[in-house]
Amino acid sequence: MPIAMSQTPKQPADRPVPTSADVARLAGVSRATVSYVLNNTSAVRISEPTRIKVRAAAEELGYVPHAAARSLRAGHTRIVLLPTAHIPVGPLYSRFFNELQWELRRLDYTVVQYGSLGLGADEAARAWAELRPVAVVSLGEIELTPQGVQLLKRSGARAVITLGPQRVEGAHALVMDQREVGGSAVAHLRERGRRRIGVLIPEEPGLELFSRPRLAGARKAVHGTDAVVEPVPMAYTEESAAQLAARWRELGLDAVFAYNDEYAMLLMRALQDADIDVPGETAVIGADDLLLGRLLRPRLSTVHVEMVTGRHLAELVDRVVRDPDGAPERHDLMGARALPRESS
Amino acid sequence: MPIAMSQTPKQPADRPVPTSADVARLAGVSRATVSYVLNNTSAVRISEPTRIKVRAAAEELGYVPHAAARSLRAGHTRIVLLPTAHIPVGPLYSRFFNELQWELRRLDYTVVQYGSLGLGADEAARAWAELRPVAVVSLGEIELTPQGVQLLKRSGARAVITLGPQRVEGAHALVMDQREVGGSAVAHLRERGRRRIGVLIPEEPGLELFSRPRLAGARKAVHGTDAVVEPVPMAYTEESAAQLAARWRELGLDAVFAYNDEYAMLLMRALQDADIDVPGETAVIGADDLLLGRLLRPRLSTVHVEMVTGRHLAELVDRVVRDPDGAPERHDLMGARALPRESS
C-alpha cells in the first residue's frame, strides 16, 4: 500500500463554489426553475419530477446560495445590527445580550455585531448603514444623532432602537434608566437612617455610562432631605479597595452604594479587614443581585434589577420591523428595587 | 408662525438611498469616476477638481456604498464569522471574545456572530457559508466536520480555525486543552496528600463542553496512583449546594476540584455552613483565578488559566487570511497552573 492520500476526499479544493447556474445546467433546466424550486415559490407551479431533479443536482454540487447576491436583489436584508459594547459590562448584561441574539436568531434574523472603535456617532452610523441592516439595536455607548437615525432609516432600517437613558429623535427609545438603581439604593439607606452616603464610582473606563446616571439617581434621592451623597472613586483591584478602606474613617460616611455587587464585595471585605464594622459603622449595598453576594458575611444587600428579557426585546424588534409605523411604544426596560439582606 | 415641522429636517424619509449613479449624475461625471475617486484607486489618475466635485456630491446626497453589492462584485468579503456560544460561559471567556472582536475590528474585519441554534454540524456550516466569510473562528460548540470545513473553504473562507480540544481535518486547530485545568488541580491536591478527590460537574446544560475534558484531565492525573477521582454533580444554586453539603460526609471525599471559582465559592460556603472544615476536612480548589475568590475565608485556591489574548488570536486570523497556505502553526491556547491559597 502506498501512502494514503486522504486530504482531498472529492473535489479539487480550488474549484469555485457552484452557483445556481451550475445547478441548472446539471439538472437540465433553467436557472429560474432552480430558484423557484429551492425557494419553494408558491406562485409558480413546478412538477414534482423537476423538483426532485433540481434538488438532487443542488445536493450533488453542494450548492450554497450567496447571501450578498440574494439581498442585493431583494433590496433588503434580515440583518440586525448590534453595536458591540467594548466596555467590561457585567454578567447581567452579558446574559441579556446572549439571550437577545439567540432569540433574534430564532426569528430568522442574522445578528451582526459591529464594534465602532473610536468612531464618531455619524461615522459609525455610516459604517452601519453600509450593511443595510433591517434593524439596529444600540446600547447607547455610541450616542446616535437624529441625523444618524435618519441615515439608517433611509438606507432600509425599519427599526432603530436605542437602549440608553437618552431619547433620540426618530428612534424607538427603550429607556433603560440607570438612575432608578441609584435611587432605590439610596432611598433604602436613608430609610435605615443613614445620612452621609458614599457612591462608589468605578475607575475602569467606559463604566461612566452606567455610573453617572446611577450617581444622578442617588443625588436625586437625597435632594431636599438632610442626607448627602459623596462620590467615591475606586478601581476593581484589591489594592485600590485596601487604600480606600485605609482612609475610610476620614470620609466620615455611614453608608455606601457600591455601584454593583462585585465592587461591593470587594469593598466590604476591605472595610472588614480594616476593622470597620459592616453594617454597624458603615452600611454597604451593591446592585445586580448576584448569587455570590449571598456568600459573604454579612450577606450583601443589593438592588435587584429587573431587566426586560432578551426574548421580549427580540419580539419588539420583530414587531417594529413588521410594522415600522405602528404606535411608537415606549418601554421602561428596567425596574429596580432594593433587596435588603444583612449588610445594610 | 404656524406649527413648527421639525420632524423631517431635509429629506422626504421615503426617498430611496442614493447610489453611486446618483452621485455621478449630480457631479456631472460617470459612475466609474465616482468609484475611482471614492475608493482612491491609485492605478487611475483623476484630476483634483473632479475629485472635489465628486466628494462634494457624495457628501450632499449622504451616499453610503452598498456592502452586499460591493462584496458581490469583489468576490469576497471581510467577514469573520464567530459562531455564538449560547452557553453561559464564564467571565474569562466573555472578556476574551470581547477583545477578539475588538481587535478584529481594528484589522478592518466585519465580525458576524451567528448562532446556529440546534442545527447539525453540516447544516450550520452551510448556513455560515452563505455569508461567504473570509474566516471562521469556531469555539467548538458546533463540532465542524471535515466536510464542513471543506465547504467553507470552497466558498471562500481562507481561514477556518477551531478552538476546541479536538482537531478537525483541514482546519487550523488552536488547541484549548481543558484537560490541563483538571490535571493541574488534581495534581496539586495529590501533592497536598489528598487521596479521594471529588470533581464537581455543573448540571447547567452546555457546560459539558468544558467539564468533560476537565474531568478527563483529573482522571489522568490520578491514573496509576493510589488516589481516586469521583464526579459530583451540582447546580449553580444555593439549594443544590446545600443539598450536596448535607450528604457530603457520606461521599467520604477529602478534596474537591469545583469546576471553577464560582461553583467553588458556592460549594465552599455550603460546606462551611454544614460545619465541614475547609481545608482541614476537605480541600477546595476552583479555577479561573477570579478576584472574588480571594474575598472568602479561607482564601480560595484556584487554577490560573493562561489564555491566549484576543489580540493574539486576531493577529493569527489575519496572518492566515493573508497566507492561507503558510505553515499550519499549532498553538496551545492555554496554560494552566495551580495557585494554592488557603482552601487547599
Added chain:
DNA sequence: ACGAGCAGTTGACACGTGTAAGCATGAGTC
C-alpha cells in the same frame, strides 16, 4: 504637420440572485 504618448474620463461587462412576463404544450369546450 503628424504620429506618439500621456492624463483624464467613460462605456460596458461581470458578480449571483429573484421574479414578472411571456412562450409552448396539451386538454377541454363550443
Added chain:
DNA sequence: GACTCATGCTTACACGTGTCAACTGCTCGT
C-alpha cells in the same frame, strides 16, 4: 377546427458595485 385555459417552464431584466479596455483631447518631439 378555432377558441380558451391551465400547466410547466424559460427568457430577460434589475439590483449596485469595481475595473478593464477603449476613447478623447492635449502636448511634445521631430
